Amino acid sequence: MIRFIVRSLLLAMLVCLTVLIVSFALTRLSGNLAINLAGPDASAASIAKIQHELGLDRPLPVQFAAWADRALHGDFGNSYLYHQSVSSLIASHLKVTLQLGAIAIGMAIIIAVPLGILAALHEGTWIDTACGLVALIGQAVPSFWLGLMLILWFGIDLRWLPIAGLATWKGYILPSFVLSFVAIPVMLRLTRGGMVDALRADYVRTARAKGLSRASIVLKHAFRNAAMPVVAVSAVQLGFILGGSVVTEVVFNVRGVGYLAWESIGKGDFPVVQAVVLLFAVTFVGLTFLADLIGAMLDPRVRG
Amino acid sequence: MRRAALSLGAAIVAFAAILAIFAPLLMPHDPFAQDLTHRYTPPFWLPGGSSAHWLGTDGLGRDYLSRLILGARISMLIGVSTVILSGIIGTTLGVLGGYFGGRTDAVVMFIISCRLAIPVILVALTTVFMVGSGLWVVVLTIGLLLWERFAIVARAATRQVSGLDYIAAAWAAGCSRTRVILGEILPNIAHHLLVIATIDMAIAILLEAALSFLGLGVPPPLPSWGLMISEGKDYMFFKPWVIEIPGIALLILVLGINLLGDGLRDRLGARTEQ
């Protein structure tokens, strides 16, 4: 177990380091960053000035070493746009993104798990087909379009929910729901598959032979085993949900990290972009590690 | 039931392919021709609609049906080309890892882990911004980002297949590695890859739409469906159909591809759980 943890941790760190390089390389993709920043009409002198100020005239490896060194210490430099440190900028935007992500994963679980159980209990019937259809459509619907349509229905036609912003708790409903669509199809299928297998398992037959109640058979015996992969996967899905926050926050005009990243990309504010890419990557790696850990903890055979 | 789903999926994809291939013949109008005197003409089933523009016109008076048909071409083009690109990358990596095992496999797994950690949308947006938007930039960007499913499945399938007797026999008969991989392994994992191709095609199409919606995908005036939604969204409160039409088109195409993929998986007995 300890070996497993150490190994995964080392690997996770190596992955993060690689992403660090990638996110640096990303912003050096175009020939000259300074030209981008200075704008189309800038004079050669002002470009050179910007280049020098940002250290862009130094060799790439030197630039990377300097940036990586500071990044590892939590210093991502200053935003070109906001004239404030990237760390504090991100910190001030992170809260809503995390809130929305947490609500979304909760919603995904509340929607997907019962539907998955229902489908498995009625395997092969129209209920199963209907749940499969939910997963299929959930996978096919473009999330930005779903967001716009929900705004039309619930914000304009029915006037139940605000069309943008998070002024009241009602504002959280639509963005979280749209975000949860990232995870619902996967979790629904996983729950259904796990339950179908579990319900066919010998230990469920034993539970029935012991005369246990249906609730105990389905929830205690079958679901406990089907739930192991679902719990592990929800950690990974939370990572995907954070990735989806870019689109959703733009649609709902929520000033979270995703929105910040989109805005920064469009305006060439690369210190922010690099930091957000890194933040998302590290979060994803951390969540994957957590998923492995939870998976191992939940299984008594591994826990030993 | 399952058979019906497969047929429906195949029909949708075939229809989209026909639209894409014969777009120039099928478009009733020039999709780029502006007519500022006929802006936001509603589609024929709404009051004020006309048979001159079946699906109405957009904010610049361009024929919506023609733009929708050309949009199908863009979506299919993006879907197919990115899948070819990502399929080549992913399959190569996966087969190498699965076939050689050991160090090679560890490296492949590590590359896959790194790829999974990279936030696709952000990196794609940044790349398109840096390189400049364009159809082929989007294809390259998405293709270079979406290969991990191919790699994971190709690796698993190769490991499974290379243990089989006839592969061992080919190996023992002195066939070269390349012969074994190209002649024996690839044909035997092809059905898994086909299913992954449908999944990735659906994802690529959705990703392109999202990028275009966010303004860093296919550049105007090309009528990508995502871009059409983006252009229509400021008017959606007054003319909901401007976002409904391209959105539903996108939904149906992706649904069709997924139905086709699910059907193929059942039919070919492919395993795609990771």
Add this chain to the structure above:
Amino acid sequence: MNAVLEIEDLRIGFGPLEAVRGIDLVVERGQTHCLVGESGCGKSVSALSVLRLLPKRARFSAARLAFEGNDIAGLGERGMARLRGDRMAMIFQEPMTSLNPAYTIGSQMIEVLRRHRGASRAAAVDRCIAMLERVGVTAPAMRLGQFPHQLSGGLRQRVMIATALLCEPALLIADEPTTALDVTVQAQFLRLLADIQRQMGLAVLLITHDLGVVARVADRVSVMYAGRIVEHGATGAVFAAPRHPYTRGLLASIPVPGKIPPGGRLGSIPGIVPRIGAGFAGCAFRARCAVAMPACAAPVPEHRLADGHRFACHLGPDGAWSGA
């Protein structure tokens, strides 16, 4: 008569397959009744149908299915659930997979008592420890806190039987309980089963395809073939004078020390059990039978001998064509 379980004309089908084609079976108190037959002849589904644990898509019908004198053929799921684990219990072949890997032994035993007896936790724990001790599990208190994967196959099967006996059922159905165990553990387990049965006056329906097991523990034996009981009787009588060609074939296939001629092959019946659909007539064994005749395609008569010994074959008790 002291019948715990009475079955008349039990039929089970899956789609076109007729898995069980009208069997009669009686298990009496204090008696071990063995159901033997080759793989696929319908033993397990017959046993499962008693507890009504058949898969949903199975067709099931019985002229009479009585448990302790009450007809339970029409009993609903709730009524059955009250009987299962309480008055009738079942253990299965696979001790590896029959216990839930996610819960401790204690959790899986206690829930039975809490469900059927409404026992307090403490009382349930005491009873579980006592029962584990009784089936020969060492350090029972510690076992309660262990997970299935921490126990050996033999121990798991003992846990299964202890769980089954917690509520002192009238009937225990054991579906090949020893097949997955080592030979020595097998012998121990059979001895345990026999002891407990004697002490508790239990009726046991034991399913096996091992005639050696039958010889050791059975009071009565029913030989099943392709969904029918082809021969039934007291174990001694059937072993001494098997009447059905299939029973004879089975008996000939038991290895008996010293009886195998040097270099000779063990007797075995060539062929496999046919899968029978609707509209099948005549003797299902005729394709593999050494003494089959064209007339075996006619409906099979049943012959009754002394002490309930009966068999279904066109050849009568005297070995002559009975001319149905």
